[in-house]
Amino acid sequence: MEDDAYDTAEAIELSEEQLNESFEQLCASKAEEFRMLGYDHVDRADIWSCVSDKYAKTGYPQLHQIVNDILSLKVTTLMNWMTMSIYRKGARF
Secondary structure, three states, X not given: OHHHHHHHOOOOOOOHHHHHHHHHHHHHHHHHHHHXXXXXXXXXXXXXXXXHHOOOOOOOOOHHHHHXXXXXXXXXXXXXXXXXXXHHHHHHO
């Protein structure tokens, strides 16, 4: 019976503004998680920059993949990305 409910459920379309707000909330939640682990300098912009950086070449994936990428982001991945970003910015000067 649950499958029938899923099949007949109407798709909900979100505006770009609603999607961006949802991504901001997810990133803020993830940043808060990292702050609880002692990474006080991490903010939602860092989370989004890290996650979205890998979409630069391939384009944005489906919504569920973006949500998964945000929620499954590991501290080590973020720290590595931040370190490489600093090196890239330094190389531009």
